[in-house]
Amino acid sequence: MTDRMLTYREAVREAMTQAMRRDPEIVVMGEDIGIYQGSFGVTGQMYKEFGDRIIDTPISESAFVGCAIGAAMEGMRPIVEIMFSDFMTVCWDMLVNQAAKMHFMFGGKLSVPMVLRTAAGSGTGASAQHSQSLEAMLCHVPGLKVVAPSTPADAKGLLLAAIADNNPVIFLEQKTLYPTTGPVPEAADPVPLGKAATLRKGTDCTIVSYGRMVPRCLKAADMLEKQGITVDVIDLRTLLPMDKDAVRRSVKKTGHLVIVHEAVKTGGLGGEIAAAVTESDAFYALKAPVARLASRDVPVPFSPVLEEGVLPDEAAIAATVRQLVR
Amino acid sequence: MEQKEELLAKMYYRMNQARFFEEKVSWFNSKGKINGSVHLAIGQEASSVASCLALDEKDFITMTHRCHAQAIGQGMDVKKMMAELLGKETGYCQGKGGSLHLSNMADHNVGSNDVPGMGYNLACGIALAQMLQKTGNIVLCFGGDGSTNEGDFHEALNLASVKQLPVIFFIENNYYSVSTAIEDHMKVESITDRAAAYEIPAVSIDGNDALEVYDATQKAAEFVRSGEGPMLIESCTYRMCGHDSSDLQLYRSKEEMEEWSQYDPIANLKNQLKEDQLMTDEVLRQLEENAKRSVNEAADFAENAPEPSLEAVLDSVYA
Ligand SMILES: Cc1ncc(C[n+]2csc(CCOP(=O)(O)OP(=O)(O)O)c2C)c(N)n1
Ligand SMILES: [Mg+2]
Numbered sequence: 001m002t003d004r005m006l007t008y009r010e011a012v013r014e015a016m017t018q019a020m021r022r023d024p025e026i027v028v029m030g031e032d033i034g035i036y037q038g039s040f041g042v043t044g045q046m047y048k049e050f051g052d053r054i055i056d057t058p059i060s061e062s063a064f065v066g067c068a069i070g071a072a073m074e075g076m077r078p079i080v081e082i083m084f085s086d087f088m089t090v091c092w093d094m095l096v097n098q099a100a101k102m103h104f105m106f107g108g109k110l111s112v113p114m115v116l117r118t119a120a121g122s123g124t125g126a127s128a129q130h131s132q133s134l135e136a137m138l139c140h141v142p143g144l145k146v147v148a149p150s151t152p153a154d155a156k157g158l159l160l161a162a163i164a165d166n167n168p169v170i171f172l173e174q175k176t177l178y179p180t181t182g183p184v185p186e187a188a189d190p191v192p193l194g195k196a197a198t199l200r201k202g203t204d205c206t207i208v209s210y211g212r213m214v215p216r217c218l219k220a221a222d223m224l225e226k227q228g229i230t231v232d233v234i235d236l237r238t239l240l241p242m243d244k245d246a247v248r249r250s251v252k253k254t255g256h257l258v259i260v261h262e263a264v265k266t267g268g269l270g271g272e273i274a275a276a277v278t279e280s281d282a283f284y285a286l287k288a289p290v291a292r293l294a295s296r297d298v299p300v301p302f303s304p305v306l307e308e309g310v311l312p313d314e315a316a317i318a319a320t321v322r323q324l325v326r
Numbered sequence: 327m328e329q330k331e332e333l334l335a336k337m338y339y340r341m342n343q344a345r346f347f348e349e350k351v352s353w354f355n356s357k358g359k360i361n362g363s364v365h366l367a368i369g370q371e372a373s374s375v376a377s378c379l380a381l382d383e384k385d386f387i388t389m390t391h392r393c394h395a396q397a398i399g400q401g402m403d404v405k406k407m408m409a410e411l412l413g414k415e416t417g418y419c420q421g422k423g424g425s426l427h428l429s430n431m432a433d434h435n436v437g438s439n440d441v442p443g444m445g446y447n448l449a450c451g452i453a454l455a456q457m458l459q460k461t462g463n464i465v466l467c468f469g470g471d472g473s474t475n476e477g478d479f480h481e482a483l484n485l486a487s488v489k490q491l492p493v494i495f496f497i498e499n500n501y502y503s504v505s506t507a508i509e510d511h512m513k514v515e516s517i518t519d520r521a522a523a524y525e526i527p528a529v530s531i532d533g534n535d536a537l538e539v540y541d542a543t544q545k546a547a548e549f550v551r552s553g554e555g556p557m558l559i560e561s562c563t564y565r566m567c568g569h570d571s572s573d574l575q576l577y578r579s580k581e582e583m584e585e586w587s588q589y590d591p592i593a594n595l596k597n598q599l600k601e602d603q604l605m606t607d608e609v610l611r612q613l614e615e616n617a618k619r620s621v622n623e624a625a626d627f628a629e630n631a632p633e634p635s636l637e638a639v640l641d642s643v644y645a
Binding site: 031032034035036039056058059060061062063086087090124125126127128129130296297298299301302303304305306307309310 | 360361362363410413414419421422423424425426427439440441442443444472473475476477478503504505506510511512576577633634636639640643
């Protein structure tokens, strides 16, 4: 373990910086990522060190994401930044029909080693078109990988792994976590994709989450511990491919499953996580129905009262666990 | 004559109202009373307000993310606007939309869009409906220079041209797309060159000259209403403020900002009105005071307005 503390934002920047120093094929493309330092300040002063490898583009997501895919097909390893994850829908064809299909469709002759970094989630008053959590749509597309780190250390390590990966990886940075701090190793060590992390160990219930809701689950675990209930808190970290074994192992031990995500409930990944248990022998370990806590099925409202109100908080998570294990 | 005086008074009043409104918004935002970031149009009031005034009452507008002055230009009520920005129940959208998503369907303001470039095709659709329903109404579609780089802009222009849709693409060219200067995001001299590619007649105007904005929009409205097809106006202006509340504006020089501040559209109109003896100092002052009062009242109204209820949040997901 290291004592060096970085913010989530700095950790993402450090991963890109270290990778770019080693590999000249890596460039970063996006809107206002040079002197403006990116909408969330992630690229920072990178333009000073890397010059024209930090490429400011016109506002035209289809153009620059398509361009990155093309460059990746020819041996470069581009990282693109889309300001808000909502704008992925503007270049949906490039992601879904192009990047995700190339390798398979062309019989494995081509690959698209591209990382698309983008800021996801609500909590900043940015309203319905700038606050969504669209990961379930992405996870429905074989050929993509989808990552959503919840800590600075994972933000760095998973991004390094994403950059090294030979597939298109959608890297969903959690915008409310950018200013949060945590210990981050200085070495450029990747954290493998597709492996969940168990952040808390317990025996009474399994809480599975990812991204912005993870800190809330940890707080709920603290609250529960005071009441004598201990839980496993599993942070999936990579959503596609998903570490279903980690979930199953834990449920076999605890017999209870609570799933928490920020995305809307209907059609959300919670269903996939629950199915991972119910379609395996972990099903027989369940002592109660599975519970899903997620955003209500609405576009993200602007009013802060509503924006927070539609989401589960730590009290709701703790209450759900308590009720299940009672 | 009387009509003209009334129009000029309305123009000057609404431009001042927009300026005061945004100064108040900025203050609320700095005090944490407005959630998130706000996009102000300080410096663009002539462009946003005078264009709207050239429309007929039943015409439609669609707005961009930089929408407060556009909304005020079109006559939206600053009380309900401010309440919306504070996320209150009595706001135009019950606090669900906020600064970025104002709309007032009752008065044919079809709302603001925070995905630049995606509003053009919607405006085409509204225009198509007018054409098919033979209403005689037209659409004023606001856009920004940066958003004309999105593919959707080009698809919309082509469609509007081919189908002869009654829409004015009103592009507020403030020379920046967030931090990216126009010469770094497009190679054409003028946005009117882009209209030429689709055989759409276009003019480039001084967007800080309210009277010129009014005249040009009126002419375009006449043309478009006559069924000749769409038009594009490039309204050259400058935002005398950051892109949003967190913008430090490190990408442009003090000199450039200083130069433009000497060409403030409100001061500009005031001077013109005085020089041409169209309005006395006294009348101008009165209009400014009235505008300021309306904004102060809006601020009080919004601060005292009720919060929306969580129970009702699911109500408007489906029609
Ligand atoms: C599809 C999409 N890409 C990027 C953004 C982020 N963004 C918001 S406003 C803006 C700049 C738009 O520039 P312009 O059209 O010139 O309008 P201005 O802000 O200057 O009024 C950008 C890039 C967005 N909201 N949507
Ligand atoms: Mg602009």
